[in-house]
Amino acid sequence: MNDLQAKEFTRRDFLANTAKLCLGVALSSILPSCRTPEPVTDEPTPEVEEPVALVPEFEPAYLELHRTGELEERAEELWAIMGSCQLCPRRCGADRLGGVSGFCRAPGTGLIVSGAHAHFGEERPLVGGGGSGTIFLSHCGLRCVFCQNYTISHLGRGSERSIEELAEMMLRLQRGGCHNINVVTPTHYSPHILKALDVAAGKGLHLPVVYNTSGWERMEVLQQLDGIVDIYLPDFKYWDSEMAAKYSAGAESYPELTREAMLEMNRQVGVAKPAKDGIMQRGLMIRHLVMPNDVGGSVRLVQWIAEELPQDTYVNIMAQYTPAHRAYDYPEISRRINAEEYREVVDGARSVGLTNLDVQAYWWLED
Numbered sequence: 001m002n003d004l005q006a007k008e009f010t011r012r013d014f015l016a017n018t019a020k021l022c023l024g025v026a027l028s029s030i031l032p033s034c035r036t037p038e039p040v041t042d043e044p045t046p047e048v049e050e051p052v053a054l055v056p057e058f059e060p061a062y063l064e065l066h067r068t069g070e071l072e073e074r075a076e077e078l079w080a081i082m083g084s085c086q087l088c089p090r091r092c093g094a095d096r097l098g099g100v101s102g103f104c105r106a107p108g109t110g111l112i113v114s115g116a117h118a119h120f121g122e123e124r125p126l127v128g129g130g131g132s133g134t135i136f137l138s139h140c141g142l143r144c145v146f147c148q149n150y151t152i153s154h155l156g157r158g159s160e161r162s163i164e165e166l167a168e169m170m171l172r173l174q175r176g177g178c179h180n181i182n183v184v185t186p187t188h189y190s191p192h193i194l195k196a197l198d199v200a201a202g203k204g205l206h207l208p209v210v211y212n213t214s215g216w217e218r219m220e221v222l223q224q225l226d227g228i229v230d231i232y233l234p235d236f237k238y239w240d241s242e243m244a245a246k247y248s249a250g251a252e253s254y255p256e257l258t259r260e261a262m263l264e265m266n267r268q269v270g271v272a273k274p275a276k277d278g279i280m281q282r283g284l285m286i287r288h289l290v291m292p293n294d295v296g297g298s299v300r301l302v303q304w305i306a307e308e309l310p311q312d313t314y315v316n317i318m319a320q321y322t323p324a325h326r327a328y329d330y331p332e333i334s335r336r337i338n339a340e341e342y343r344e345v346v347d348g349a350r351s352v353g354l355t356n357l358d359v360q361a362y363w364w365l366e367d
């Protein structure tokens with residue numbers, strides 16, 4: 001819920017939302033959940049008779065590059081980087097072209113996909129009525145100790161898929177009425193994604209691409225995505241490099257590189273503003289997960305956003321932190337957050353002038 005809308009929340013809204021929640025729960029028993037995606041199946045996403053229409057004049061960024069052949073060239077350039085892999089800030093140099101796995105454990109040039117389906121648990125402007133066309137990619141170069149998807153990101157659960165199969169997943173999600181193609185944890189598979197986009201664009205794909213990343217990205221790779229990605233959806237997890245190193249496998253460069261990445265993403269796609277139909281088609285949407293005991297340095301982090309990015313930058317202040325995987329080895333992150341911790345971050349974001357907050361736990365803000 002938007003920050004301003006939260007103030008106008010009424011009992012009627014509550015009842016309406018409760019009804020929607022019940023419907024959502026019912027749907028979730030039918031549709032795979034966001035946090036526990038199902039393995040890829042060959043089951044087609046149910047098709048709708050009338051695909052959900054985008055605003056007519058919208059054209060996703062990558063189509064022009066597909067037409068000129070530059071999309072294919074960029075994909076090949078990223079692919080070549082896997083020869084001594086530098087795709088993510090680990091820069092571990094694994095010879096993925098020679099079949100070697102690096103720190104992220106992606107199998108050489110192989111592509112492992114955990115699930116692909118319409119997802120109704122993402123931010124509202126991404127979900128709309130048709131859902132976000134989410135493709136969960138396995139493995140991860142960041143490897144947070146509290147990852148709630150660790151079976152996918154750490155253990156690599158999923159099925160090996162070809163570029164053509166990835167392209168077909170995108171097209172199937174489009175036929176099913178999704179509003180976007182949402183690639184989750186894309187960094188180590190960015191060459192595969194671009195190749196698949198090129199194939200899918202040639203077969204009629206026209207949905208915006210959501211780059212759903214940890215935020216820990218290399219500038220050189222981001223610049224290759226310029227003019228291809230329509231919506232950047234990065235996490236901004238930590239302000240402090242010691243915290244990043246402690247909980248994300250030594251990634252002490254996380255705060256610095258993620259700040260640089262946010263600036264570059266904003267330069268490329270600008271402030272996220274929904275179209276007339278309420279659906280997001282382009283822009284930067286930042287996620288910040290509030291963690292217990294201020295592990296994320298949340299107030300300083302939102303202050304930086306207000307100072308360095310436009311005041312109406314979309315910031316989702318997330319409340320759903322749940323200890324998972326190895327979080328119980330660290331007492332300070334072995335519990336959920338409380339209302340006071342959440343309120344402090346929202347108040348901090350408001351006090352520095354951020355105007356486009358997605359305040360998920362708005363009920364905690366009521367007196």
Ligand code: SF4
Pocket residue numbers: 085086087088089090091092093094096101102103104105106141187188
């Ligand atoms: S993407 Fe994987 S293989 Fe490549 S640098 Fe990062 S951790 Fe190493």
